[in-house]
Amino acid sequence: xxxxxxxxxxxxxxxxxxxxxxxxxxxxxxxxxxxxxxxxxxxxxxxxxxxxxxxxxxxxxxxxxxxxxxxxxxxxxxxxxxxxxxxxxxxxxxxxxxxxxxxxxxxxxxxxxxxxxxxxxxxxxxxxxxxxxxxxxxxxxxxxxxxxxxxxxxxxxxxxxxxxxxxxxxxxxxxxxxxxxxxxxxxxxxxxxxxxxxxxxxxxxxxxxxxxxxxxxxxxxxxxxxxxxxxxxxxxxxxxxxxxxxxxxxxxxxxxxxxxxxxxxxxxxxxxxxxxxxxxxxxxxxxxxxxxxxxxxxxxxxxxxxxxxxxxxxxxxxxxxxxxxxxxxxxxxxxxxxxxxxxxxxxxxxxxxxxxxxxxxxxxxxxxxxxxxxxxxxxxxxxxxxxxxxxxxxxxxxxxxxxxxxxxxxxxxxxxxxxxxxxxx
Numbered sequence: 419x420x421x422x423x424x425x426x427x428x429x430x431x432x433x434x435x436x437x438x439x440x441x442x443x444x445x446x447x448x449x450x451x452x453x454x455x456x457x458x459x460x461x462x463x464x465x466x467x468x469x470x471x472x473x474x475x476x477x478x479x480x481x482x483x484x485x486x487x488x489x490x491x492x493x494x495x496x497x498x499x500x501x502x503x504x505x506x507x508x509x510x511x512x513x514x515x516x517x518x519x520x521x522x523x524x525x526x527x528x529x530x531x532x533x534x535x536x537x538x539x540x541x542x543x544x545x546x547x548x549x550x551x552x553x554x555x556x557x558x559x560x561x562x563x564x565x566x567x568x569x570x571x572x573x574x575x576x577x578x579x580x581x582x583x584x585x586x587x588x589x590x591x592x593x594x595x596x597x598x599x600x601x602x603x604x605x606x607x608x609x610x611x612x613x614x615x616x617x618x619x620x621x622x623x624x625x626x627x628x629x630x631x632x633x634x635x636x637x638x639x640x641x642x643x644x645x646x647x648x649x650x651x652x653x654x655x656x657x658x659x660x661x662x663x664x665x666x667x668x669x670x671x672x673x674x675x676x677x678x679x680x681x682x683x684x685x686x687x688x689x690x691x692x693x694x695x696x697x698x699x700x701x702x703x704x705x706x707x708x709x710x711x712x713x714x715x716x717x718x719x720x721x722x723x724x725x726x727x728x729x730x731x732x733x734x735x736x737x738x739x740x741x742x743x744x745x746x747x748x749x750x751x752x753x754x755x756x757x758x759x760x761x762x763x764x765x766x767x768x769x770x771x772x773x774x775x776x777x778x779x780x781x782x783x784x785x786x787x788x789x790x791x792x793x794x795x796x797x798x799x800x801x802x803x804x805x806x807x808x809x810x811x812x813x814x815x816x817x818x819x820x821x822x823x824x825x826x827x828x829x830x831x832x833x834x835x836x837x838x839x840x841x842x843x
Contacts, residue, residue, distance in 0.1 A: 443645075443646030443647045443648045444645075444646060444647045444648065445647070445648045446560075446561060446564050446647075446648075446650055449560050449564055449633075449637060449647070450556075450557050450560055450561075452637045452638075453556055453557070453559075453560045453636055453637050454553060454556060454557070456637060456638035457556045457636070457638075458638075459552060459556070460549075460552050460553060460556050463545075463548060463549045463552040464549055466545055466548070466549075467542070467545040467546055467548075467549050469545075470538070470541050470542040470544075470545040471542055473538050473541065473542075474535070474538035474539055474541070474542050476538075477531070477534045477535045477537075477538040478535055478538075480524070480531045480534065481524065481531055481535075483521055483522065483523040484521070484522050484523075485519065485520070485521050486518075486519070486520045486521075486522070486703075487517075487518070487519045487520075488517065488518050488520075489515075489516065489517035489518075490515075490516050490517070491513070491514070491515050491516075492513065492514050492515075492516065493512065493513050494512040494513070495512070496512060497509075497510065497511060497512045498510040498512075508711055509711055510709050510711055510712070511708065511709055511710055511711070514707060514708040514709060515706075515707075515708040516705075516706065516707045516708065517706050518703060518704060518705040518706065519703050519704050520701060520702075520703035520705075521701065521702050521703050522699055522700065522701045522702075523699065523700045523701075524697070524698075524699050524700075525698040525699060525700050525722070526696070526697060526698040527692065527695075527697050528692040528695030528696055528697065529688065529689070529692050529695075530689050530692035530693060530695070530697075531689075533685045533686070533688040533689035533692060534685070534686070534689040536685040537682045537683075537684075537685035537686040537689060538682075540678045540679070540681040540682035540685060541678070541679070541682040543674075543678040544674075544675045544676075544678035544679045544682060545675075547671040547672070547674040547675035547678060548671070548672075548675045550671040551670075551671040551672045551675060554671065554838055554841070554843045555838075556636075557838075557843050558834065558835070558838045558843060559636055560633075560636050560637070561831070561834045562831065563629065563632050563633040563636055564633060564647060564650075565650070565827050565830055565831050565834075566629040566632070566633070567626065567629045567630055567633055567645060567647055568647065568649060568650070568827055568830075569629075569823060569824065569827040570622065570625055570626035570629045570630075571626060572823040572827070573622045573625070573626075573820060573823065574619070574622040574623055574626050576622075576816060576819045576820055576823065577615070577618045577619040577621075577622040577623075577816075578619055579816075579819075580615050580618065580619075580812065580815075580816040581612070581615040581616055581618070581619050583791070583812055583815075584608070584611050584612045584615045584809075584812060585612055585615075587608055587611075587612075587795065587808055587809075587812065588605075588608040588609055588611075588612045590795070590798075590799065591604050591605050591608040591805065592605055592608075594799070599801065600805070604805040607805055607806070607809065608805065608809070611809050611812075630643075630645040633645060650830050652826060652829055652830055653833075654770070654774060654829070654833075655833065657767065657836070659763070659764065659767050662763050662767060662836070662839075662840050663760050663763050663764070665840050665841070665842075666759050666760065666762075666763045666839055666840040666841060667756055667759065667760070668841075669840060669841030669842060670759050670839075670840070670841040671841060672755060672759075673752060673755060673756060673759065676748055676751060676752040676755065677752065679748055680745045680748045680749050680752065683741050683742070683744050683745035683748065684741075684742070684745050686741050687738040687739075687741035687742045687745070688738070690734055690737045690738045690741060691734055691735060691737075691738035692734075693727070693730075693734040693737075694726075694727040694730045694733075694734040694735070695726070695727075696724065696725070696726040697724070697725050697726070698722065698723070698724050699722070699723045699724075699725075700720075700721075700722055700723075701719075701720070701721050701722075701723055702718075702719065702720040702721070703718075703719060704716060704717070704718050704719075705717050705719060759839065762835075762838075762839040763836070763839040763840060765839075766832055766835040766836040766838075766839050767836060769828065769832040769835070770829060770832035770833060770836060772828075773825050773826075773828040773829035773832055774829060776821065776825035776828070777822070777825045777826055777829060780818055780821045780822035780825055781822060783818050784818060784819065784822060787811075787814055787815040787818040787819075788815060790811050790814065790815070791808075791811040791812055791814075791815050794807050794808050794811040795808055795811075
């Protein structure tokens, strides 16, 4: 009983110090900082954003002038020649050097280049929103693992307390049995209950170890790393479900990413359709061809080249139609995701409200369960109560503590999930 009393005092002290912000280990904010730096899926998303930025730079580069340099050396088996009536004369050498430098600049592309730039810009924005969504998912996973450890620690403490309480009761029953005051079946029942309590302690310790390993994996640590974390203060926010649902549709990065992807597909469709449209290109450069029979071997040239694919088998048109259909498909997916997000917000809000009520109910009965166990034990020692009543009272006390701890951790997790659902985690 003395050990149980000390354990209760320690638990009460921890609950009192937690709201004051006193830290005894790694905090959730610190865990988030480590996890965001080490998560491999997040790094992959960041690299995807870098790729989209490079794609945008490439699209912008198509507006800039290009310079092409080439050279070659030709060897013929005979010198090229021609006839003028009955006279034959040579027109070129059998060996010659050629080189050229050509500059080109697109003047008009029927909005093909500008649309491609707009599409790449929207794709980049979608990538940034996807990266933001990945960050929030990583934080949510870490928070869930973090809270699982807190719950595991509390459940292990309760299991140990349960085992110690039953050990004390089994000792009392043994003493009473030795004095011939209780039958042997009371002693056997107490020993069986103690054995079951020890199994429960082993199970909770194993679950705690698994939770710590899962947490260490998220932080890219050795799975057997010694985990020491701080409790999370439970502060119920003043929230309105209607406001939360409205904010979620504005803030969730997944919705914003889909909106940008839809916009990108529309611009891609316009750019693809413009492939068969009219184009105007300015070209200028220097062309040299070695020829001893030619008056001017090097020539500067400038020209404006206009082209238009009047008919390409409707290839560009059908490609554009395919992209437009993809954009409409994503628009439907975005509508579906909007309803799922509203459901997430409502579920998290209801879970938080439920946890608050569960805490109030179980908190009121903690002292009652302790008092009930004490009274039942005293009655048993005095020969008034039964062994079954004592075991039932201890089970009731343990269940009450388990429910109280679970309700508290569920409330903390519900708050974090509510922040995630509204896009503010």
